[in-house]
Amino acid sequence: DGRGETTTELEIPGTVAEMMEPAVGVLDAGTTVEAAIAYLRGHDNPQQITYLYVTRGKRLAGMVVIRDLLLAQPGQTLASVMLPDPFALTADMPAGDAIKAAVYRHYPVYPVVDAEGGLTGIVRGWKLFERQAVEISAQSGTMVGLDKEERVQTPLWQAFRQRHPWLQINLLTAFLAAFVVGAFEDTISKVVALAAFLPVLAGQSGNNGCQTLAITLRGLTLGDMDGFPLRKLLGKEMLLGGLNGFLTGLVAGAAMWWTAARDGNEQAPLLGAVILAAMTGACVLSGLFGVMVPLTLRRFGADPATASSIFLTTGTDIAGMGLMLGLAAAFVL
Amino acid sequence: DGRGETTTELEIPGTVAEMMEPAVGVLDAGTTVEAAIAYLRGHDNPQQITYLYVTRGKRLAGMVVIRDLLLAQPGQTLASVMLPDPFALTADMPAGDAIKAAVYRHYPVYPVVDAEGGLTGIVRGWKLFERQAVEISAQSGTMVGLDKEERVQTPLWQAFRQRHPWLQINLLTAFLAAFVVGAFEDTISKVVALAAFLPVLAGQSGNNGCQTLAITLRGLTLGDMDGFPLRKLLGKEMLLGGLNGFLTGLVAGAAMWWTAARDGNEQAPLLGAVILAAMTGACVLSGLFGVMVPLTLRRFGADPATASSIFLTTGTDIAGMGLMLGLAAAFVL
Numbered sequence: 001d002g003r004g005e006t007t008t009e010l011e012i013p014g015t016v017a018e019m020m021e022p023a024v025g026v027l028d029a030g031t032t033v034e035a036a037i038a039y040l041r042g043h044d045n046p047q048q049i050t051y052l053y054v055t056r057g058k059r060l061a062g063m064v065v066i067r068d069l070l071l072a073q074p075g076q077t078l079a080s081v082m083l084p085d086p087f088a089l090t091a092d093m094p095a096g097d098a099i100k101a102a103v104y105r106h107y108p109v110y111p112v113v114d115a116e117g118g119l120t121g122i123v124r125g126w127k128l129f130e131r132q133a134v135e136i137s138a139q140s141g142t143m144v145g146l147d148k149e150e151r152v153q154t155p156l157w158q159a160f161r162q163r164h165p166w167l168q169i170n171l172l173t174a175f176l177a178a179f180v181v182g183a184f185e186d187t188i189s190k191v192v193a194l195a196a197f198l199p200v201l202a203g204q205s206g207n208n209g210c211q212t213l214a215i216t217l218r219g220l221t222l223g224d225m226d227g228f229p230l231r232k233l234l235g236k237e238m239l240l241g242g243l244n245g246f247l248t249g250l251v252a253g254a255a256m257w258w259t260a261a262r263d264g265n266e267q268a269p270l271l272g273a274v275i276l277a278a279m280t281g282a283c284v285l286s287g288l289f290g291v292m293v294p295l296t297l298r299r300f301g302a303d304p305a306t307a308s309s310i311f312l313t314t315g316t317d318i319a320g321m322g323l324m325l326g327l328a329a330a331f332v333l
Numbered sequence: 334d335g336r337g338e339t340t341t342e343l344e345i346p347g348t349v350a351e352m353m354e355p356a357v358g359v360l361d362a363g364t365t366v367e368a369a370i371a372y373l374r375g376h377d378n379p380q381q382i383t384y385l386y387v388t389r390g391k392r393l394a395g396m397v398v399i400r401d402l403l404l405a406q407p408g409q410t411l412a413s414v415m416l417p418d419p420f421a422l423t424a425d426m427p428a429g430d431a432i433k434a435a436v437y438r439h440y441p442v443y444p445v446v447d448a449e450g451g452l453t454g455i456v457r458g459w460k461l462f463e464r465q466a467v468e469i470s471a472q473s474g475t476m477v478g479l480d481k482e483e484r485v486q487t488p489l490w491q492a493f494r495q496r497h498p499w500l501q502i503n504l505l506t507a508f509l510a511a512f513v514v515g516a517f518e519d520t521i522s523k524v525v526a527l528a529a530f531l532p533v534l535a536g537q538s539g540n541n542g543c544q545t546l547a548i549t550l551r552g553l554t555l556g557d558m559d560g561f562p563l564r565k566l567l568g569k570e571m572l573l574g575g576l577n578g579f580l581t582g583l584v585a586g587a588a589m590w591w592t593a594a595r596d597g598n599e600q601a602p603l604l605g606a607v608i609l610a611a612m613t614g615a616c617v618l619s620g621l622f623g624v625m626v627p628l629t630l631r632r633f634g635a636d637p638a639t640a641s642s643i644f645l646t647t648g649t650d651i652a653g654m655g656l657m658l659g660l661a662a663a664f665v666l
Contacts, residue, residue: 037403046400067379067399070370106459108441126439129462133469137554140473140638141547144540152552152561156569163544164577170540171581174533175588181529182592188521188528195521195528196514199650200507202532206539207477207503207643211496214474219485221470228485236489244497248504255508259515305473310540317532 016098017091019131020112020121025049027078029056034074036064050109054082058118060111062086088113091120098123099132136221142305143213145170166307173314177202180318184325193259194328197275200252201324205282205316208244212237212290213312217305220294230295237287245283249276267332274327282320289315349431350424352464353445353454358382360411362389367407369397383442387415391451393444395419421446424453431456432465469554475638476546478503499640506647510535513651517658526592527661530608533585534657538615538649541577545570545623546645553627553637563628570620578616582609600665607660615653622648 025048027036040046052064062082072081088111089098102110102125110128112121138148145166150159181188181198188194216233219225225233257272265271293311294304358376360369364387373379385397395415405414421444422431435443435458443461445454471481478499483492514521514531521527549566552558558566590605598604626644627637 040400041404046404049400066403067373067382070399070402071374071379106457124439129465132462132466134555136466136469137472137551139470140476141544141551143473144543144547146544146547150548151555152548152557152566156573159569160573160576163573164580167537167541167577167581168584171533171537171584174536178529178533181532182526185525189525192518192522193515195531196511198528199514199531199535199654200504200511202535203507203646203650204500204504208500210477210642211474211479214477214479215483215485218470218474222467222484224485233485236492240489240493240496243493244500247497248500251501251504309543313536317536321532
């Protein structure tokens with residue numbers, strides 16, 4: 001079933017070690033510039049050599065940019081032309097940390113050292129960026145309970161084992177919302193039209209909250225949050241939720257009014273107002289949840305995207321439907 | 334409000350031109366290797382020079398890797414050591430196309446040429462990768478109707494104008510589902526417990542569909558789809574939907590049975606079976622929609638993520654709730 005061929009693609013490496021290749025262009029610190037040029041001339045595959053790595057014993061002592069060999073005198077040692085103590089990754093470094101450390105340096109190649117500073121290999125910069133693209137592309141799946149490593153080629157049973165637990169959790173959280181609805185069975189049996197507005201309200205506050213969630217997660221991914229106070233983001237997203245909830249609530253409220261009036265309900269305008277108020281309130285809360293769910297997940301040491309959409313909609317469903325049915329029970333019936 | 338400072342970060346460039354900087358290290362094809370080395374030695378800032386760009390008149394004729402200057406004879410011309418007709422970007426190329434063209438080459442710097450092949454500037458490879466990260470990080474927002482350029486710093490009114498239309502569209506699509514529910518008001522008034530299961534069903538099939546949607550979009554982003562037949566993906570996702578829907582349907586069906594029995598409904602087991610069947614069917618369909626929505630969007634020339642979650646949940650809501658209420662009306666009452 002082609003699994004053998006695709007398995008390597010699926011193995012997204014967890015540490016620098018898995019992206020590492022053997023170091024090329026390694027020379028002792030005492031080597032002269034002349035000898036280094038002769039080494040390059042004699043090399044089978046000089047295209048592979050971007051930098052020379054300069055060692056003292058096993059330890060990485062420095063790095064030489066090929067261009068600097070041109071600018072130096074033939075008799076100088078590499079020790080005198082090298083960049084000493086260059087930035088290096090370690091083999092046991094998590095890939096995510098390596099990406100963060102490398103992303104502002106933009107070297108084509110990074111040396112990798114062990115705990116004693118010994119040169120153990122190199123990592124090409126594009127492999128880090130490729131890994132970053134794979135990592136970021138996992139986010140929309142992680143939000144709904146997918147494993148970070150799942151891709152199109154993942155075998156069915158593996159996908160099933162990874163997805164199913166989160167769907168059962170999603171069901172349990174949906175029961176919480178259903179429990180709230182169940183508490184208002186009397187209200188619904190008196191105004192059955194309310195039932196049709198339950199999924200409308202859940203859908204609106206859920207989508208509104210997912211917009212906020214996506215912006216917050218994007219901010220965490222791209223580092224936008226560092227320069228943006230949480231209080232300001234919360235204020236902006238709750239206000240946006242309120243505006244969007246109010247304006248869509250006007251449309252939904254009018255639809256409720258029309259539906260209830262058609263059914264001969266004398267309290268049709270009041271029912272429309274309940275929908276307007278519930279939609280506005282639910283969307284303000286969805287702005288709050290959209291910011292707080294990922295930040296809370298991160299605070300507890302989890303990936304901020306983990307099942308965030310599931311947690312978010314739990315909150316928006318309970319708050320939104322509870323608000324709508326509670327208001328209807330209190331003011332209309 | 335800090336807008337002046339953040340505006341540049343928000344301006345995600347649309348074409349190569351906006352990532353371009355002036356070319357450095359440009360020499361005529363007739364220049365000797367010796368003269369080129371002298372040029373490098375005399376340059377104020379040789380660190381900026383990764384490659385030499387070789388021109389004939391204004392036209393880019395080739396590229397010289399600095400390492401190759403070392404391997405050449407001093408009297409050779411650059412024309413004889415250069416890589417002729419190197420890969421180049423054009424200034425009017427959309428950034429997305431440039432990323433795709435560059436991503437497998439992994440050069441540290443790319444030359445940019447005009448329509449006549451004249452060298453107009455260079456683009457650093459890391460700028461393309463940075464842009465790619467920004468691009469991919471937009472996906473989870475695009476799915477729920479966010480503009481690709483919205484970030485945490487985007488001013489409130491700009492965010493409002495971009496988000497609001499999709500929320501109104503989401504509302505209209507929710508009305509379609511509400512219309513289906515409304516058609517079964519009689520059924521609901523006879524078994525009010527069904528109302529509480531509407532958001533449960535919508536939530537489950539929606540989350541299941543978003544899992545499939547995320548995997549499909551990830552496949553399109555990372556190029557996994559090319560080697561994976563559509564028929565196989567559809568089969569896998571619909572089977573996964575069926576399995577997940579059946580197993581969560583067992584739990585939800587049991588809950589319905591228990592709820593209806595508690596209310597004294599004699600058809601409680603049958604109602605449980607209706608929930609099981611509706612959950613299974615809705616989740617099979619959500620697997621279908623999760624694959625087809627992004628592929629259909631792409632077919633029509635749109636970004637495959639555009640509001641895909643909104644379109645998906647429209648389908649799953651209508652299918653799921655229609656199935657549940659239709660089965661209840663047909664078999665139970």
